[in-house]
Amino acid sequence: MPALLALSDVELYYDHIYALKGVSLEVNQGETVALIGANGAGKSSILRAITGLRRIKKGSVSFEGQRIDGLGPEAIVRLGIAMVPEGRRVFPYMSVRDNLMMGAFSRSDSAAIRRTLDEVLARFPRLKERLRQAAGTMSGGEQQMLVIGRALMARPKLLLLDEPSLGVAPMIVQDIARSIIAINRDEKVSVLLVEQNSRMALRVSHRAYALATGSIALSGLSADLVKDERIQRLYLGGDI
Amino acid sequence: MEQVIVNGLYLGAQYALIALGLTLIFALMNVLNFAHGQMYVIGGFLVYEIYGRMHWPFVVALFAAAATLAVIGGLLERFLFRTVIRRSLREESTMLLAAGVAYFLDAAILLLFGEKQHGVPKIVRGVFVSDNLIIPYDRVLVACLAILFIVAFVLMMQFTKPGRAMRAMAQDRVAAQLMGVPVEFYSLVGFALGAMLAGLVGGLLVTITGVNSGIGGPISIKAFTMVMIGGAGVVGGAILGGFILGMLESVGLSVLHSYGDITYLAIFVSLLIFLSIRPNGLMGKPWG
Numbered sequence: 001m002p003a004l005l006a007l008s009d010v011e012l013y014y015d016h017i018y019a020l021k022g023v024s025l026e027v028n029q030g031e032t033v034a035l036i037g038a039n040g041a042g043k044s045s046i047l048r049a050i051t052g053l054r055r056i057k058k059g060s061v062s063f064e065g066q067r068i069d070g071l072g073p074e075a076i077v078r079l080g081i082a083m084v085p086e087g088r089r090v091f092p093y094m095s096v097r098d099n100l101m102m103g104a105f106s107r108s109d110s111a112a113i114r115r116t117l118d119e120v121l122a123r124f125p126r127l128k129e130r131l132r133q134a135a136g137t138m139s140g141g142e143q144q145m146l147v148i149g150r151a152l153m154a155r156p157k158l159l160l161l162d163e164p165s166l167g168v169a170p171m172i173v174q175d176i177a178r179s180i181i182a183i184n185r186d187e188k189v190s191v192l193l194v195e196q197n198s199r200m201a202l203r204v205s206h207r208a209y210a211l212a213t214g215s216i217a218l219s220g221l222s223a224d225l226v227k228d229e230r231i232q233r234l235y236l237g238g239d240i
Numbered sequence: 241m242e243q244v245i246v247n248g249l250y251l252g253a254q255y256a257l258i259a260l261g262l263t264l265i266f267a268l269m270n271v272l273n274f275a276h277g278q279m280y281v282i283g284g285f286l287v288y289e290i291y292g293r294m295h296w297p298f299v300v301a302l303f304a305a306a307a308t309l310a311v312i313g314g315l316l317e318r319f320l321f322r323t324v325i326r327r328s329l330r331e332e333s334t335m336l337l338a339a340g341v342a343y344f345l346d347a348a349i350l351l352l353f354g355e356k357q358h359g360v361p362k363i364v365r366g367v368f369v370s371d372n373l374i375i376p377y378d379r380v381l382v383a384c385l386a387i388l389f390i391v392a393f394v395l396m397m398q399f400t401k402p403g404r405a406m407r408a409m410a411q412d413r414v415a416a417q418l419m420g421v422p423v424e425f426y427s428l429v430g431f432a433l434g435a436m437l438a439g440l441v442g443g444l445l446v447t448i449t450g451v452n453s454g455i456g457g458p459i460s461i462k463a464f465t466m467v468m469i470g471g472a473g474v475v476g477g478a479i480l481g482g483f484i485l486g487m488l489e490s491v492g493l494s495v496l497h498s499y500g501d502i503t504y505l506a507i508f509v510s511l512l513i514f515l516s517i518r519p520n521g522l523m524g525k526p527w528g
Contacts, residue, residue, distance in 0.1 A: 051418060077420035089415040091408045102408050105401070106420030154420070 002065045004029045004190050005050065005081075005158055010059035010069075012045050019045040021214045022059070027158065032184045032191040034201035034222060036235050037211030043194040044086060046211075047160050050192075051083050052076045063158070077106045082156035086163045086194075088143045090150075092136025096127055099135045099146055103153030113153070120149040123179070141172035148179060158190045159183065165197040173200055180204045198235040202226045210235060242372050248490035249483070250379050253386035254441055256482025258459065259466035260393060260475065261437030267410035267473035268430035270331060271321055274338040276438050277459030278345035279309055283439030284451030285353045292360035298447070305443040306436045313435025316341060317428045342456070349453045359450035382444050389440060390479060397475060406430055410473060465511060471521030480522060 003026035012020040020042045027033045035043050048054040050061055052073040061069040068076055077083075082103070091099050100120060104113045121128040124145045130138065135146055144164055151159055161180065165173045181204050184191050195201035202208055202222045210218040210231060218230065225231045258280065265273045283305040291301035324337050366377045397403035406426055408416040417423050442451065442459075466485045470477025485507070492503030518524070 053414065053417070072422075073417045074420045074422045077418065083418045085415060085418060089412050091411040091415065093411055094404075094407060098404055098407075102404060102416070102419045102421075105405060150419070 002062075003027060004031075004064060005192065006060075006062045007046065007049070008060045008062070010046075010049055010061065011057045012042075012049050012054055013057050018214055020049065020056075023211075023214070023216055024059075025209050025216065025219070027190050027192050030184075030188060030190055031207065032180065032193060032205045034198075034205035034208040035192065035194045035211060036196070036198040036201050036208060037217075038235075039196065040213075041211040042214045043211055044162055045214075047083065047162050047192075047194060050076075050081065050160060074106070077154060080155075080157035081160065082151035082154040082158070083160040084147045084151045084162060084164060086166065088140070088147045090135035090138075090143050090146055093134055095132050096135055096138070096146060097131040099150055100127070100153050103150035106154055116153055116155055120152050123152075123182070124149050141168045141175070144168055144172070144176060145179070148176075148183075152183065152187070152189075156189060158192065161191065161193045161195075163194060163196060165195060165200055173197065177204050198231070202231075243374065244490050244494045245487075246373060246375060247493075248487035250375075250383045250486070251489055252483030252486025253383040253390070254445060254482075255462065255466055255486045256479040257386045257390055257437060257441045258463045259470065259478035259482045260390065261434040261441075262463045263467050263470075263473055263475065263478040264406075264430055264437070265434035266467070268406060269317075269321065269325070269334075269427050271325075271334045271431075272338055272464075273434065274335070274460055275316075275342035275345050275456075276434075276463050277456035277461075278342050278349065279312070279435045279438035280442035280459045281349055281451060281453065281456040282312070282345070283309055283442030284446035285349065285358070285442075285453075286439070287443035287446045288353075288358045288360055288451055292358065292446075298363050302440065302443045305439045309439025310432040310436040314428050314432040316435070317431035321431065322424065322427065342460070346453070346456055349456070353453055355453050357450050357452040358446075360447055363447050378447060382448060385444060386441070389437070393437070394475060394479075402426070402429065465507070467521070468511060468515060469521055471524035474521075474523045477521055477523035 005027040007023055007025050010020050010023045011018065023042070023046060035046060037043050045054065049056045049069070052068070052071050052075070056069050060067055063079055063081060068079065091102060100117060104116065107113055126142055127146060127149055130142070135143065138146065148164070164176050168176070177200050180191060180193065183189055193201055193205060202225055205222045208219065208222045208225050209216050210225070218225070218228070262273055262276045265271055286305035286308055287301040290296050290304055291298045320337060320341070321334060324333050362378050364377045364381055368375045368377060368380065397407060405416065405421045408419065409421055409423055409426055413423055462485065466481035467478060469484050470479070470481025488507050489503060492506060496503050496506060
């Protein structure tokens, strides 16, 4: 069985400066895969290449065996890839409910959408209390829950998360970690998690790739990588 | 007193509809459409030709004007603004393009319709008269239609899927794209809708004030004034700005007329002071 998502030898440039030079990685059905690495290592560029926000220069991106590089973002969402962007990016002046409904934009069966809305609200009860509130007036942690819920409204096969722990309180990071594990387990959604918080990322993922300046430096089972001396030195800041 | 308020509401309803079209295009595409007034003029002339000269029903003429302007708006977006936005990294480029479109349309209007002022037969006759109010019925009808269009527009933006998509796009274009919104298609729809609103008001008002080829610029200036008062890119702000300007004009014309034609001078002076205190207008944020 081919991998759900496969990047093969992907190169991506911003104005002639490379951001990715020959990245290959895979996410299998049912897996949570973490991408760790320092700021500017190219983690977000990988997500931009997958979602179609950036054209790749070389290599290929495949989803369920089909090439998707070259498709626009709206076509890629429809295939079943939903993205939680960095910095949350809620629609600040829209209600929580309208934000969630935007997540289901690519779907058209309104009865099924309503069922998904109920499921998402059951997973994040805080959102249910605030359905009519403007999204921009919520706390950072609540907004993070909202954008994860918004992505789930698309009923994705693959969920991409870009730095979900950035700028939220440490206690909320625990909540987010638990949510990611639960989503992957309950909804059979595969997850690709990009994180600077490597400790959290390695804890919730099955496998991980460590990125350094545009290419994969290390990869393996997360449980092994946590103990890897190089990972500890580079990404975990010494002892655990 | 009542007369001044009623006049203000009548002006405000049509102004709000003008400002809505301008603010929609700005919110969706970050384009300041300097050609908005010219689109209004085209709408007016189309209703003049179809209703005034060919004597087709007014409703048909208004519908045709709206549809034509929607097509013109769509074509402008597709073949001019979209390519410029794609190729240029500078926001000024679209402003210059919009100014160029305004000059072009001015010239085209002059060529096609001539420089004479044109009017059309009244759509309804009669005047409502009471102790302290005089309102011609056609003004009542025009104001009601304008309000009806405003309400329809707001309901569409609030409660339909395309409306929600356009609001989302105005707030965060990339996030909207990630939700699967085809942003280029909705830019086209938005531009067509904005142009259509301009044509609709032009078509409504030709029945009262008539139309001539020179009023495009002044209409654009009024539209920009309203958007500055209310806040750019905000539906509520455009409506509020429209009614405020209508009221100011109405009050100014009755209070200041003994000093000569200084109403707009006074409005612009107050606007400058207001903007220096509140540069974003009353509701300056995208899509409230």
